[in-house]
Amino acid sequence: MRTQVGIIGAGPAGLLLSHLLARVGIDSVVLETRSRPYCEARQRAGVLEDGSVRLLREVGLAERLDAEGLEHGGIYLQFAGERHHIDFRDLAGGRTVTVYAQTEVVKDLIARRIADGGKIEFEVTDTAVSGIDSDRPRLSYTGADGARHTLECDVIAGCDGFHGISRRAIPARLCEINERDYPYAWLGILAAVPPSTDELIYCHHRDGFALHSLRTPQISRLYLQVSSQEKIEDWPDDRIWEALGHRFALPGWELREGPVLEKGITPMRSFVSSPMRYGNLYLAGDAAHIVPPTGAKGLNLAIADVSVLADALEALLLAGDARLADAYSATCLNRVWRSTHFSWWMTTMLHRTPGADDMEFALQESQLRYVTTSRAAATTLAENYVGYPPLR
Numbered sequence: 001m002r003t004q005v006g007i008i009g010a011g012p013a014g015l016l017l018s019h020l021l022a023r024v025g026i027d028s029v030v031l032e033t034r035s036r037p038y039c040e041a042r043q044r045a046g047v048l049e050d051g052s053v054r055l056l057r058e059v060g061l062a063e064r065l066d067a068e069g070l071e072h073g074g075i076y077l078q079f080a081g082e083r084h085h086i087d088f089r090d091l092a093g094g095r096t097v098t099v100y101a102q103t104e105v106v107k108d109l110i111a112r113r114i115a116d117g118g119k120i121e122f123e124v125t126d127t128a129v130s131g132i133d134s135d136r137p138r139l140s141y142t143g144a145d146g147a148r149h150t151l152e153c154d155v156i157a158g159c160d161g162f163h164g165i166s167r168r169a170i171p172a173r174l175c176e177i178n179e180r181d182y183p184y185a186w187l188g189i190l191a192a193v194p195p196s197t198d199e200l201i202y203c204h205h206r207d208g209f210a211l212h213s214l215r216t217p218q219i220s221r222l223y224l225q226v227s228s229q230e231k232i233e234d235w236p237d238d239r240i241w242e243a244l245g246h247r248f249a250l251p252g253w254e255l256r257e258g259p260v261l262e263k264g265i266t267p268m269r270s271f272v273s274s275p276m277r278y279g280n281l282y283l284a285g286d287a288a289h290i291v292p293p294t295g296a297k298g299l300n301l302a303i304a305d306v307s308v309l310a311d312a313l314e315a316l317l318l319a320g321d322a323r324l325a326d327a328y329s330a331t332c333l334n335r336v337w338r339s340t341h342f343s344w345w346m347t348t349m350l351h352r353t354p355g356a357d358d359m360e361f362a363l364q365e366s367q368l369r370y371v372t373t374s375r376a377a378a379t380t381l382a383e384n385y386v387g388y389p390p391l392r
């Protein structure tokens with residue numbers, strides 16, 4: 001079998017890339033280890049940058065996003081028993097973010113690829129890449145039918161997330177890895193209760209960070225900082241609501257509680273592997289980089305990478321022009337490092353490091369006070385949060 005672009009992974013990066021390529025007449029096949037229902041239900045990100053929304057709109061993927069997404073013009077920062085609003089519209093030239101869950105982005109992408117006759121193979125196993133330093137790279141895998149297949153490609157896109165196989169196909173001696181594990185994790189819940197806030201609340205507290213996000217007018221998404229060793233079995237719903245209520249407490253404001261639909265613990269990590277290309281293998285999204293979720297950047301970086309990659313592959317495969325492909329890694333890494341810094345900055349400003357002294361707490365409060373009282377500092381947060389220059 002042959003295709004122009006073999007794509008590993010049906011997450012947001014792989015699916016969007018396959019859609020962008022199809023629009024300019026480039027054929028691709030997407031291979032995915034999980035089932036379609038699993039991909040569509042995996043709870044993850046919730047915030048789309050202004051540029052991500054514009055891109056999805058421009059390429060005809062925003063019908064449900066425009067109908068159901070919730071546009072937010074700011075966030076709240078809570079610390080020292082006070083809640084302050086950061087007004088993105090005012091500070092970032094009218095730009096906003098949109099709350100629309102990654103589950104919905106993935107559902108929209110899969111439905112559209114299938115409606116357009118796109119090829120996605122779910123439930124494959126033993127995906128392997130070979131010949132990436134030749135002009136005939138190959139992808140082999142065992143299909144859901146149990147048979148072994150080989151796909152001959154012009155290029156391969158590794159969109160298989162942090163635990164995928166594609167990054168490891170690049171010779172280790174050529175990779176520069178920068179990485180940091182944080183000594184805490186997020187316990188996240190999805191709850192059947194209307195949000196107690198109109199915009200996200202990022203909360204600094206002596207017991208640790210908390211975040212109030214949302215999914216729909218009926219469904220809330222909340223996170224608590226917990227230790228990295230914490231087990232979800234030790235967190236019955238009552239204990240979670242009590243900790244959330246305590247951290248978010250503010251006179252005259254109440255946290256509404258409701259049935260917990262889902263809960264899980266996510267580790268916090270910064271990771272950048274460069275370069276993002278080797279021969280005819282291009283990495284995109286979490287396969288190349290991970291940010292801690294405090295800056296709401298991971299999904300947006302995946303979208304930005306494949307937007308750059310689609311343009312590069314269009315020039316390369318349709319016009320034989322390799323300039324954008326040669327610049328791919330450097331172009332993406334610029335944004336990746338900006339997001340990596342912003343995510344690290346938000347994370348270290350808002351979380352309690354286990355064992356840290358009062359000095360850390362006082363420095364964080366001082367930084368938060370500065371961000372909420374200086375227009376220059378607030379603008380820095382706002383323009384990073386809504387995202388960097390337009391993607392197209």
Ligand code: RFL
Nearest residue numbers: 009011012013033045046160161285286296297298299300
């Ligand atoms: P994904 O979504 O991990 O998709 C990779 C896909 O590849 C498949 N795969 C393979 N397929 C074939 N062969 C193999 N060998 C394979 N190995 C793996 C996997 O099954 C999967 O389907 O990566 P992608 O597309 O790069 O997308 C990245 C985003 O998912 C991620 O960055 C965000 O979810 C991060 N993130 C957030 N990002 C934001 O922009 N805003 C947010 O508000 C936000 N909140 C979050 C987050 C991530 C979180 N967790 C759980 C890590 C909140 C949380 C709690």
Ligand code: PHB
Nearest residue numbers: 045046213293294295296
């Ligand atoms: C989410 O809604 O899941 C979410 C929102 C903002 C973040 C991280 C996660 O910074």
